[in-house]
Amino acid sequence: MDTPSSATAISAVNVRKTYGKKENAFHALRGVSLDIRQGESIAIVGKSGSGKSTLMHLLALLDTPDEGSIRLDDRDVSSLRAVEVNKMRNSYYGFVFQQFFLNGRQSVLDNVMLPLVIGGVRPAERKKRARAALEAVGLSDKIKNRANDLSGGQKQRVVIARALVNEPRIIFADEPTGNLDTHTGEQVEQMLFDLNKQKGITLVVVTHDPEFAARFDRQIFLSDGQIVSESGAAA
Amino acid sequence: MRFADILGMASGGMWRNKTRSILTIVAIFVAAFTITLTTAIGAGVSTYLDKQTDGFGAPNLMQVSVAAEDDGDGPAVYDPKAQTNFGQTVSTLTNADIDAIAAIKNVDSAVPFEGSSPSYIQTNGDKFVLSSQQLVRGQTVDVVAGSAPKEGAQPEIIISPQYAIALGFDTNKDAVGATVTLGVSDPLQQVQTVEAKISGVMNESLLGGGRLWVNDTLQDKVTAIAQQGLPAEATDSYFAAVLYAANTDPETMTQIKADLSDLGFQGMTVEDQIGIAKQIFDAITTVLTVFGVIALLAASLGVINTLYMSVQDRTKEIGLMKAGGLSSGRVFSLFSIEAMLLGLWGSVLGILAAWGVGQAVNQVAAESFLKDLPGFDLMLFPLASLAVIVGIILVITFLAGTLPARRAARLNPIDALRYE
Numbered sequence: 247m248d249t250p251s252s253a254t255a256i257s258a259v260n261v262r263k264t265y266g267k268k269e270n271a272f273h274a275l276r277g278v279s280l281d282i283r284q285g286e287s288i289a290i291v292g293k294s295g296s297g298k299s300t301l302m303h304l305l306a307l308l309d310t311p312d313e314g315s316i317r318l319d320d321r322d323v324s325s326l327r328a329v330e331v332n333k334m335r336n337s338y339y340g341f342v343f344q345q346f347f348l349n350g351r352q353s354v355l356d357n358v359m360l361p362l363v364i365g366g367v368r369p370a371e372r373k374k375r376a377r378a379a380l381e382a383v384g385l386s387d388k389i390k391n392r393a394n395d396l397s398g399g400q401k402q403r404v405v406i407a408r409a410l411v412n413e414p415r416i417i418f419a420d421e422p423t424g425n426l427d428t429h430t431g432e433q434v435e436q437m438l439f440d441l442n443k444q445k446g447i448t449l450v451v452v453t454h455d456p457e458f459a460a461r462f463d464r465q466i467f468l469s470d471g472q473i474v475s476e477s478g479a480a481a
Numbered sequence: 482m483r484f485a486d487i488l489g490m491a492s493g494g495m496w497r498n499k500t501r502s503i504l505t506i507v508a509i510f511v512a513a514f515t516i517t518l519t520t521a522i523g524a525g526v527s528t529y530l531d532k533q534t535d536g537f538g539a540p541n542l543m544q545v546s547v548a549a550e551d552d553g554d555g556p557a558v559y560d561p562k563a564q565t566n567f568g569q570t571v572s573t574l575t576n577a578d579i580d581a582i583a584a585i586k587n588v589d590s591a592v593p594f595e596g597s598s599p600s601y602i603q604t605n606g607d608k609f610v611l612s613s614q615q616l617v618r619g620q621t622v623d624v625v626a627g628s629a630p631k632e633g634a635q636p637e638i639i640i641s642p643q644y645a646i647a648l649g650f651d652t653n654k655d656a657v658g659a660t661v662t663l664g665v666s667d668p669l670q671q672v673q674t675v676e677a678k679i680s681g682v683m684n685e686s687l688l689g690g691g692r693l694w695v696n697d698t699l700q701d702k703v704t705a706i707a708q709q710g711l712p713a714e715a716t717d718s719y720f721a722a723v724l725y726a727a728n729t730d731p732e733t734m735t736q737i738k739a740d741l742s743d744l745g746f747q748g749m750t751v752e753d754q755i756g757i758a759k760q761i762f763d764a765i766t767t768v769l770t771v772f773g774v775i776a777l778l779a780a781s782l783g784v785i786n787t788l789y790m791s792v793q794d795r796t797k798e799i800g801l802m803k804a805g806g807l808s809s810g811r812v813f814s815l816f817s818i819e820a821m822l823l824g825l826w827g828s829v830l831g832i833l834a835a836w837g838v839g840q841a842v843n844q845v846a847a848e849s850f851l852k853d854l855p856g857f858d859l860m861l862f863p864l865a866s867l868a869v870i871v872g873i874i875l876v877i878t879f880l881a882g883t884l885p886a887r888r889a890a891r892l893n894p895i896d897a898l899r900y901e
């Protein structure tokens with residue numbers, strides 16, 4: 247546990263999340279504990295509605311648990327100020343959501359640059375880095391196109407370029423291949439694993455595809471807001 | 482996030498839905514246009530009136546006449562002392578009255594206004610009628626060329642540009658220093674002439690009522706002819722006098738007026754004479770400005786609505802940016818700047834349009850109904866007040882934008898991303 251590759255990046259300690267109140271209350275997570283180590287790749291697997299996205303959002307500091315805690319470097323995240331959390335997400339996290347969330351009217355380059363614009367990176371520098379990210383996903387020739395004019399697979403690659411443009415330490419991806427055909431899905435999967443292997447970026451991916459999940463270091467199986475089993479290297 | 486990027490993004494957001502934004506801008510435009518026009522007319526007229534007040538006499542100068550009779554008690558009793566002026570009875574002042582006025586506390590001195598005026602003015606050609614009066618100390622004129630008539634041995638007169646043209650001078654400058662002949666009727670209706678030098682050319686003024694101004698020497702000569710052979714009681718009669726107050730404190734002025742009315746006279750400063758016109762005018766511009774402000778309030782409701790729709794349309798985008806680490810404060814500024822951009826476009830375009838209309842109206846007015854009032858720009862657009870209008874509209878649109886901007890700032894990234 248001393249090597250950098252096994253240092254804990256994020257941990258969830260007995261987190262609970264409840265939506266709604268009283269008789270309408272829905273317990274989306276009922277006491278989930280999980281350690282994510284730096285450089286590993288984790289798949290969160292489970293049926294629809296089992297709480298996968300909810301857990302990922304908590305780990306990604308996009309939401310706060312009702313009970314339990316999310317810890318970073320042994321500090322409870324709830325003690326961090328909003329600025330620090332924002333800075334954290336902007337500098338160290340990359341996101342791929344269940345939908346593309348691209349601004350269709352803007353160019354591919356503008357879409358990819360968004361995290362750098364938020365981070366206040368100089369225009370020349372951010373263009374350079376966005377081009378590099380697009381090259382990494384094989385979309386150099388689509389830089390000037392409007393995001394709307396791309397195919398689904400191309401859009402998902404733009405989303406991945408956007409997730410890695412800020413050179414994050416960890417990428418959170420929610421069903422990154424959900425909307426793609428098998429072939430394009432595999433391309434995108436390979437892209438993510440390459441980032442994990444070559445750059446040591448930690449991967450936290452939500453999926454319901456068992457084949458895809460099997461390629462990860464670890465799999466976490468969720469059912470009704472609880473971890474029912476874990477498999478893989480560290481289980 | 483850099484300010485330039487926030488600005489760019491706010492502007493991009495504004496133009497996302499062109500029709501909606503343009504309609505809102507038009508509403509602000511109408512308000513800014515109205516407010517600018519009324520402000521411009523207000524500035525034009527009051528600048529002119531101020532110029533008139535300054536130009537017509539020192540603030541310590543007060544015109545004194547016999548107090549008007551209250552005609553609520555039926556016809557006035559005949560007074561043989563009253564001067565008859567084409568059948569109209571005008572009460573006049575005598576030298577004794579003027580001495581009494583000069584003796585009032587805080588009055589430095591009082592001089593009579595001589596009523597006699599020449600009947601015509603002539604160079605070599607045609608004779609033109611005129612009405613002239615002595616330019617008293619402390620009174621100034623809006624000189625265009627040459628100078629105002631100075632007290633001294635030489636008879637002098639200042640004329641208006643219309644007279645300069647009529648008398649055959651090519652330019653105002655040519656008229657300065659020229660000699661004119663003035664015809665004065667004596668009591669037997671025989672015309673005698675005096676010569677005078679043109680000391681200068683002046684803009685006609687509102688209070689001047691078309692009068693030309695002469696110096697004391699020329700006035701004395703004119704009066705001497707007009708009253709030739711008349712008995713003393715007939716010549717000891719002036720329709721008005723001018724008094725000089727020791728200072729211009731409002732209390733002093735009030736006290737002098739009170740003392741005058743005890744003596745049966747009424748005193749009016751130049752400001753009093755212009756004041757009534759100014760009050761009416763101020764009331765009109767205030768009403769117009771209120772309309773403009775109402776239009777502005779209506780427009781700001783439009784801004785609120787537009788911004789709420791913009792926030793709604795971009796809920797997912799806001800969620801994505803917040804997930805990417807954009808702070809709530811920045812989201813707030815993004816939308817309040819978008820609101821202020823609507824205000825900026827509307828107000829700048831409105832002001833430009835008002836300015837354009839103003840130039841055209843000034844041109845038309847100068848050639849038509851303001852022809853006789855040179856130096857009167859109906860509409861003035863001082864930069865400072867234009868800046869104030871833009872500033873106020875920016876503040877109002879900012880305030881209107883705070884409600885939607887706050888909603889955007891408070892959006893939870895997850896809720897925003899889940900939003901369908």
Ligand SMILES: Nc1ncnc2c1ncn2[C@@H]1O[C@H](COP(=O)(O)OP(=O)(O)OP(=O)(O)O)[C@@H](O)[C@H]1O
Nearest residue numbers: 265266272274292293294295296297298299300301
């Ligand atoms: N804001 C909310 N209000 C009420 N219920 C919610 C809310 N967000 C999520 N839920 C509920 O919580 C449960 C878990 O949702 P979550 O999005 O985590 O599911 P998931 O495992 O990602 O499903 P899927 O595979 O379909 O994306 C679901 O039953 C969902 O209806």
Ligand SMILES: [Mg+2]
Nearest residue numbers: 298299344420
């Ligand atoms: Mg999900």
